[in-house]
Amino acid sequence: MSARTLGQVRVVGTGLLGTSIGLGLSALDVDVVLHDVSPSTLALAVDYGAGRRARPDDEPALLVVAVPPDRTAEVVAAELAASPSSLVTDVASVKAGVLDALRAGGAPLERYVGSHPMAGRERSGPIAARADLFLGRPWVIAPHVASATEQVAALEALARDLGAVPTTLAADRHDAAVAVVSHAPQLVSSLLAARLVDAPEHATDLAGQGLRDTTRIAASDPALWLQILSANAARVAPVLAALRDDLDAVLGALQDPAAPGAQRALADALAAGNSGVARIPGKHGVDLRTTTLTVLIDDRPGQLARLLTEIGEMAVNLEDMRLEHSPGAPIGIVEVSVLPEAAAGLETDLVRRGWRVA
Amino acid sequence: MSARTLGQVRVVGTGLLGTSIGLGLSALDVDVVLHDVSPSTLALAVDYGAGRRARPDDEPALLVVAVPPDRTAEVVAAELAASPSSLVTDVASVKAGVLDALRAGGAPLERYVGSHPMAGRERSGPIAARADLFLGRPWVIAPHVASATEQVAALEALARDLGAVPTTLAADRHDAAVAVVSHAPQLVSSLLAARLVDAPEHATDLAGQGLRDTTRIAASDPALWLQILSANAARVAPVLAALRDDLDAVLGALQDPAAPGAQRALADALAAGNSGVARIPGKHGVDLRTTTLTVLIDDRPGQLARLLTEIGEMAVNLEDMRLEHSPGAPIGIVEVSVLPEAAAGLETDLVRRGWRVA
Numbered sequence: 003m004s005a006r007t008l009g010q011v012r013v014v015g016t017g018l019l020g021t022s023i024g025l026g027l028s029a030l031d032v033d034v035v036l037h038d039v040s041p042s043t044l045a046l047a048v049d050y051g052a053g054r055r056a057r058p059d060d061e062p063a064l065l066v067v068a069v070p071p072d073r074t075a076e077v078v079a080a081e082l083a084a085s086p087s088s089l090v091t092d093v094a095s096v097k098a099g100v101l102d103a104l105r106a107g108g109a110p111l112e113r114y115v116g117s118h119p120m121a122g123r124e125r126s127g128p129i130a131a132r133a134d135l136f137l138g139r140p141w142v143i144a145p146h147v148a149s150a151t152e153q154v155a156a157l158e159a160l161a162r163d164l165g166a167v168p169t170t171l172a173a174d175r176h177d178a179a180v181a182v183v184s185h186a187p188q189l190v191s192s193l194l195a196a197r198l199v200d201a202p203e204h205a206t207d208l209a210g211q212g213l214r215d216t217t218r219i220a221a222s223d224p225a226l227w228l229q230i231l232s233a234n235a236a237r238v239a240p241v242l243a244a245l246r247d248d249l250d251a252v253l254g255a256l257q258d259p260a261a262p263g264a265q266r267a268l269a270d271a272l273a274a275g276n277s278g279v280a281r282i283p284g285k286h287g288v289d290l291r292t293t294t295l296t297v298l299i300d301d302r303p304g305q306l307a308r309l310l311t312e313i314g315e316m317a318v319n320l321e322d323m324r325l326e327h328s329p330g331a332p333i334g335i336v337e338v339s340v341l342p343e344a345a346a347g348l349e350t351d352l353v354r355r356g357w358r359v360a
Numbered sequence: 361m362s363a364r365t366l367g368q369v370r371v372v373g374t375g376l377l378g379t380s381i382g383l384g385l386s387a388l389d390v391d392v393v394l395h396d397v398s399p400s401t402l403a404l405a406v407d408y409g410a411g412r413r414a415r416p417d418d419e420p421a422l423l424v425v426a427v428p429p430d431r432t433a434e435v436v437a438a439e440l441a442a443s444p445s446s447l448v449t450d451v452a453s454v455k456a457g458v459l460d461a462l463r464a465g466g467a468p469l470e471r472y473v474g475s476h477p478m479a480g481r482e483r484s485g486p487i488a489a490r491a492d493l494f495l496g497r498p499w500v501i502a503p504h505v506a507s508a509t510e511q512v513a514a515l516e517a518l519a520r521d522l523g524a525v526p527t528t529l530a531a532d533r534h535d536a537a538v539a540v541v542s543h544a545p546q547l548v549s550s551l552l553a554a555r556l557v558d559a560p561e562h563a564t565d566l567a568g569q570g571l572r573d574t575t576r577i578a579a580s581d582p583a584l585w586l587q588i589l590s591a592n593a594a595r596v597a598p599v600l601a602a603l604r605d606d607l608d609a610v611l612g613a614l615q616d617p618a619a620p621g622a623q624r625a626l627a628d629a630l631a632a633g634n635s636g637v638a639r640i641p642g643k644h645g646v647d648l649r650t651t652t653l654t655v656l657i658d659d660r661p662g663q664l665a666r667l668l669t670e671i672g673e674m675a676v677n678l679e680d681m682r683l684e685h686s687p688g689a690p691i692g693i694v695e696v697s698v699l700p701e702a703a704a705g706l707e708t709d710l711v712r713r714g715w716r717v718a
Contacts, residue, residue: 275550
């Protein structure tokens with residue numbers, strides 16, 4: 003199944019996510035119908051190429067509600083009522099509340115399946131939209147007891163067509179997961195950035211990449227996040243309470259670094275951070291699911307291609323790789339990540355072929 | 361003044377910073393003499409092109425001590441004694457403690473001026489070094505009452521030659537500044553990443569860019585950071601104590617989001633985060649030296665090698681590249697960074713050869 007075969011798709015709410023979905027589907031020649039309560043936001047999304055305005059004879063097969071979290075349940079209910087045979091989904095960041103509200107309101111749940119693309123930016127609105135916003139990102143589909151297999155398959159096709167990686171997760175498990183991987187990090191980033199408000203200018207002038215990275219999402223839209231955090235407060239609170247306990251231990255150690263146990267408390271906090279970041283799959287940090295070899299190559303065109311060609315000849319699939327290349331250095335450093343069971347053989351083969359493995 | 365006119369430079373400690381300084385100066389044809397207590401670390405830095413081994417007749421004009429923070433004062437004192445007419449600097453992240461220890465030990469302070477390049481990585485050692493590590497970064501020079509103008513000028517020349525932006529700041533003001541822009545962010549990132557240790561795998565699989573950015577530096581070397589935090593504990597503690605007070609307010613609001621004032625507390629925290637991040641000068645994460653193209657490849661062995669072979673055939677040299685590969689995704693995302701003047705032609709050529717450039 004593919005979005006191309008879904009038929010007409012109606013996107014309600016042409017902010018960052020709605021417009022990005024419209025852009026991605028329009029690029030696949032899907033007939034995308036756009037709607038937004040704000041005429042100027044709608045006009046911008048249409049101008050931007052995300053789809054066309056609604057017509058009275060439209061008959062969307064799929065409706066995607068991409069409005070602010072605190073309006074999502076209401077708009078989903080209205081769209082279910084307006085299109086009595088269509089599948090409706092939403093893209094709100096918190097899922098259990100929407101489902102509960104629809105159930106409480108007597109909505110026809112058998113035509114609603116919630117979803118949540120794990121993509122966003124610290125900027126909002128149609129202007130910030132991009133067709134590739136979802137590329138490689140997880141897209142959670144949250145079926146409930148009344149959901150049919152073909153409905154989940156239709157949403158998986160939507161996610162895949164937009165380049166995302168669909169995954170199914172019940173609403174409450176989704177909400178607990180995003181509390182720890184998204185909502186707590188947002189608040190912590192905001193709290194950290196707030197420490198800069200009264201910092202002297204000679205201090206902020208010393209900002210490096212670490213500060214920029216840790217505080218980037220603190221620039222996010224407060225109105226949106228107030229809604230998200232309120233909707234998921236019960237699941238975010240325990241994450242932050244545990245963080246506060248750890249912070250108290252670190253703070254005690256800093257206030258008396260010579261006290262017995264103080265160095266241990268700091269070392270434990272830093273080591274736990276190492277362990278935590280290692281659990282994030284993908285490009286940053288150390289991925290425990292793969293083993294990384296460091297290969298030194300001469301900084302000449304073609305060397306990297308030769309290395310990868312030879313790795314290909316060994317029939318080893320790369321899970322991840324990074325090239326580091328310093329303009330002043332005569333060699334480049336290539337980090338190749340492979341499945342653990344392939345690492346030892348790969349290292350032996352590379353060394354035998356004359357590569358320098360560090 | 362320029363490093364080229366400084367004469368011989370001796371770098372003691374060939375870890376990330378020392379080796380990067382050596383690479384940068386060697387590229388400018390400065391005679392760089394390297395020393396490290398670890399023969400294997402020294403050999404790697406020499407192999408890497410960061411400089412040469414010391415000889416008995418060396419007469420360095422400038423000595424740069426780039427050893428771990430807790431050994432800095434001791435090594436600076438030894439280098440001052442060994443080269444009785446040379447200027448000695450160090451690159452440790454905390455400055456007041458080094459100066460105090462040297463003063464207490466009766467070192468000839470009139471030949472020592474501390475400094476601190478605001479550059480680093482979450483990885484360490486000569487392998488992680490890069491000649492452009494300091495490019496565009498602040499480099500603090502911390503003169504004291506016995507420092508001469510020409511000594512400050514010599515260190516400013518060193519910083520500028522390595523592409524950094526020199527700035528002068530007394531040791532205590534420097535230490536208070538880095539507590540808020542570097543040391544507190546490190547601990548907060550570690551505390552946040554620690555929340556992932558016990559998270560279920562379906563949660564960490566949902567990690568997005570926000571989590572990756574906020575926790576990137578949590579992968580840093582715990583041994584190094586334990587030293588830095590201990591040396592600057594008195595200045596980091598008040599920053600984290602203020603953050604803890606803000607966290608308590610947010611936590612109270614999350615635990616009872618319907619209580620009077622709860623929404624206001626959350627909104628204030630998010631708005632303060634906006635204000636704080638707005639105080640960071642410059643662009644976020646944009647590398648002005650290169651242009652990055654995003655190429656989508658099928659997730660099959662050999663595809664990446666084929667792409668790089670074809671880029672090599674176009675005689676374009678890669679400045680940097682990254683592969684992103686989401687578990688389960690049918691495509692990989694390759695980000696190739698090239699010099700800006702090569703980007704447009706490369707994109708045209710890749711599209712003509714059938715590659716999907718996003």
